[in-house]
Amino acid sequence: MSLHSKLQQREAEGRPIRIGLIGAGKFGSMYLAQIPRTPGIHLVAIADLSPDAARASLTRVGWDPARTQARSAQEALKTGATWITDDWQAVTRNAGIDIVVECTGNPVAAVQHCLDAFAHGKHVVNVTVEADAFCGPLLARKAQDAGVIYSLAFGDQPALICDLVDWARTCGFPVVAAGRGHKWLPHFSESTPETVWGNYGLTPEQAERGGLNPKMFNSFLDGSKPSIESSSVANATGLFVPSDGLLYPPASVEDIPVVTRPKSEGGVLERKGMVEVISSLEADGRRIPYDIRMGVWVTVEAETDYIKNCFEEYNAHTDPSGRYFTLYKRWHLIGLEVGVSVASVALRGEATGVATCWNADVVATAKRDLMPGEMLDGEGGYTVWGKLLPADRSLRMGGLPLGLAHNVKVLRPVKKGQSLSWADVAKDMSTDAYKLRAEMESMFALPDAKVA
Known part of the structure; x- marks a missing residue:
């Protein structure tokens, strides 16, 4: 039975999946827009630092105000309405909620929310991938x-990349490479919110009109978000990562199977079975026609002549050898698609991507020379960007994970382009996020590792 049919059945039986949402920003709002159109779902509660902002989000996406008049979670459960609060623990600890959707975008807070939800028997769909990037393997455990x-x-x-990788492997194809697209030139790593x-391709006026957050958008542009997302994919699928960061080879959709081959066969990969990000810009800044900037892809290999001939007979677009084929989705719809995860977790007991190993890490790297006493401002800010590295390399150098490079003080000079270590900063050891990361580093420690 399809997920939609199962949702319809739950609706007919009066047993909706009961959701609690933490964070009603842009991503959360996109999910909110779809909930009234999805059978078998009851949004019991929304927790947001600003309940008024959450109400404004509901109005913006078209909710009937009558649906948000519940004065408590208990009232919401009885009436089918939604309760709005600033108390996130009222969501994670409410016995009537089945799944918590964590949408804050704050990695330190997200870890706390996830752990508390687990402790109170709640499934979690974690939108805050920044948290997953630095401690996802232990969150999963x-x-x-x-x-x-x-x-x-x-x-x-x-999650969309994980879905393509699962498709490939379920069909019997070896995965040569998988990843996403991005608009990238090397100097973007120095970009700031200013x-x-x-x-990015917008005017300040357009950004202001849309209420767009420059720091959040800059985390995409400066390479932090592509590294974060690639780290989560590598840890969920077991794919490897480049030894010194993403390469961002420029390619059209047509050329992805050409560049995502091993170097020995004319591509850019160090080996088969890696994550990578494809740039939508040529090295000179020219836009590539029919790019994959907003999409995802997986490259697979025909291991026999018969399979290679099938590619040819069915007009599958391959590299010149005919052995490498790329399947792709050119677009993703972000929060509008979260319902697939909610339904999959509740109705099939299956995650739509979850860490199974620790292959990758994202290390805070200086955008400019940093001096003692300066405060790091995390992804998308003025001080650091995130560089994707193999987890064992990060462990050996004592790499400072980007997700914990928020509001920490620099202790010694760091040169532009240098990846920071724990020894470079004053660690905030009080948070659940730090404690979980330290526990994970100890679990995976190498003989010469400089763990947190």
Whole structure:
């Protein structure tokens, strides 16, 4: 039975999936827009630092105000309405809620929310992939130990990439490479919230009209978000990562199977079975026609002549050898697709992407020379960007994960382009996020690793 049919059945039986949402920003609002159009779903509660902002989001996406008049979670459960609060624990600890959708975008807070939800028997769909990037393998284990499901969010690119990888492997294809697209030139790694709009392709006026957050958008542009998402994909699928960061080879959709081959066969990969990100810009800045900027892809290999001949007979577009084929989705719809994760977790007991190993890490890297006393401002800010590295390399250098490079003080000079280590900053050891990361580093420690 399809997920939609199962949702319709739950609706008919009066047993909707009961959801709690933490964070009603842009991503959360996109999911909110779809909930009234999805059978078998009851949004019991929304927790947001600003309940008024959450109400404004509901109005913006077209909710009937009468649906948000519940004065408590208990009232919401009885009436089918939605309760709005600023108390996130009222969501994670409410016995009537089945799944928590974590949508804050704050990695330190997200870890706390996830752990508390697990402790109170809640499944979690984690939209805050920044948290998954630095401690996803242990979050997954904590969820398993608690008897609940932890999942990446469908609609975001990592879960969509995981879906393509699963398709390939289920069909019997070896995965040569998988990833997403991005608008990239090397100097974008130095971008700040003040320079983001020109590089991104919007005017400041357009950004202001849309209420767009320059720091959040800059985290995409400067390479942090592609690294974060690639890290989550590598840890969920077991794919490897480049030894010194993403390469961002420029390619049209047509050329993806050409560039995502091993170097020995004319591509860019160090080996088969890797994550990579395709740039939508040529090295000189020219836009590539029919790009994959907003999409995802997987490249597979025909291991026999028969399979290679099938590619040819059915007009599958391949590299010149005929052996490498790329399947892709050119677009992703972000929060509008999260319902797939909610339904999959609740009705099939399956995550739409979850870490199974620790292959990759994202290390905070200086955008400019940093001096003692300066405060790091995390992804998308003025001080650091995220560089994707193999987890064992990050462990050996004591790499500072980007997700914990928020509001921490620099202790010693760091040169532009240098990846930071734990020794470069004053660690905030009080948070659940730090403690979980330290526990994970100890679990995976190498003989010469400089763990947190």
